[in-house]
Amino acid sequence: MRTSSEKFGCLSMDKQTLLDLYRGGQRDFRGLDLAGIDLSYTDLSGIDLSQSNLTRANLFYVNFSHANLSHTNLSYADLSCANLFLALLSGSNLTLANLSSASLFNINLSHADLSGANLIFANLVQADLNGTCLLQASLAQANLSGANLSGADLSRANVSGANLIKADLSDTNLNQTNLGRCNAAYAIFRGSDLSATNLTDTHLVHAEGLEQSLNESEISPYQWQGLQFFSQVELDIAQALHQQKVLFYPHVRTILEGKPESQPYFLVIDGGKCGILQIEEQSCTLDLKRDRLLQQSGIVLIDSYVIEQCQNNPQEVVQDFLESLRTLD
Numbered sequence: 001m002r003t004s005s006e007k008f009g010c011l012s013m014d015k016q017t018l019l020d021l022y023r024g025g026q027r028d029f030r031g032l033d034l035a036g037i038d039l040s041y042t043d044l045s046g047i048d049l050s051q052s053n054l055t056r057a058n059l060f061y062v063n064f065s066h067a068n069l070s071h072t073n074l075s076y077a078d079l080s081c082a083n084l085f086l087a088l089l090s091g092s093n094l095t096l097a098n099l100s101s102a103s104l105f106n107i108n109l110s111h112a113d114l115s116g117a118n119l120i121f122a123n124l125v126q127a128d129l130n131g132t133c134l135l136q137a138s139l140a141q142a143n144l145s146g147a148n149l150s151g152a153d154l155s156r157a158n159v160s161g162a163n164l165i166k167a168d169l170s171d172t173n174l175n176q177t178n179l180g181r182c183n184a185a186y187a188i189f190r191g192s193d194l195s196a197t198n199l200t201d202t203h204l205v206h207a208e209g210l211e212q213s214l215n216e217s218e219i220s221p222y223q224w225q226g227l228q229f230f231s232q233v234e235l236d237i238a239q240a241l242h243q244q245k246v247l248f249y250p251h252v253r254t255i256l257e258g259k260p261e262s263q264p265y266f267l268v269i270d271g272g273k274c275g276i277l278q279i280e281e282q283s284c285t286l287d288l289k290r291d292r293l294l295q296q297s298g299i300v301l302i303d304s305y306v307i308e309q310c311q312n313n314p315q316e317v318v319q320d321f322l323e324s325l326r327t328l329d
Contacts, residue, residue: 275301
């Protein structure tokens with residue numbers, strides 16, 4: 001039922017023919033040449049356009065949920081605000097495509113080419129971006145919580161202000177990447193290239209693998225009294241503790257149940273009592289098992305303060321913590 005002439009080795013098809021066939025129940029449209037087509041605002045959920053040519057297509061606000069767009073040429077296409085929930089785009093060409101504010105929740109983009117793509121404000125929660133090329137892409141303010149970015153190329157990309165909570169960035173190329181103001185709590189950086197990476201004001205509470213990826217002096221520009229900190233708020237807490245003339249150790253490296261871990265908390269010793277002051281994100285789950293093990297080892301107090309408290313009044317946070325520590329038997 002496919003009509004039209006042969007073009008670039010693919011069948012070409014006009015918009016009306018495609019929509020009529022789709023509304024008639026057909027879903028298999030593999031290998032079509034639809035370059036430059038305008039399908040904006042249409043519902044194409046579950047369609048199979050794999051190995052098709054959609055370069056420069058207008059796909060604004062299209063519903064592509066559960067669609068198969070694998071190995072498809074979508075370079076320069078406008079997919080802004082499109083719904084790509086559970087869509088398959090593995091191996092596709094999305095160079096310089098516009099995916100701003102697109103819904104890409106749980107999408108498969110593994111080994112796709114998104115060089116120079118616009119993903120500002122895109123929802124990429126739990127997306128599979130394993131081995132994806134995101135060279136010079138813009139992911140500012142994107143939601144990448146829980147996304148798999150292992151082995152991806154994010155060199156020279158702009159990821160500023162993005163949500164990277166629990167994202168897997170192991171073995172990722174982050175050379176000259178802008179990660180400024182990101183929330184990377186619990187993110188994994190093992191084996192990543194973080195040379196010349198901008199981590200200014202990046203929140204790295206419980207982030208894993210940073211020590212293996214770069215030297216401590218490269219992790220953060222926040223230095224004071226020969227100590228290194230991941231963010232301004234941690235430096236403020238350290239200075240507030242210093243003003244109280246108490247003994248404290250920032251970024252304590254511990255071994256619990258035989259497993260080493262480095263945590264951005266402060267071990268405070270005052271009057272012979274040991275306590276831990278933690279900076280936590282409200283959205284992060286506390287590690288209750290770890291805290292229980294620390295208390296069993298003699299830490300009498302483990303107190304957590306959300307980052308907003310620490311930012312707004314670090315002196316008040318430290319005073320509150322010390323009062324609690326000093327009143328414990």
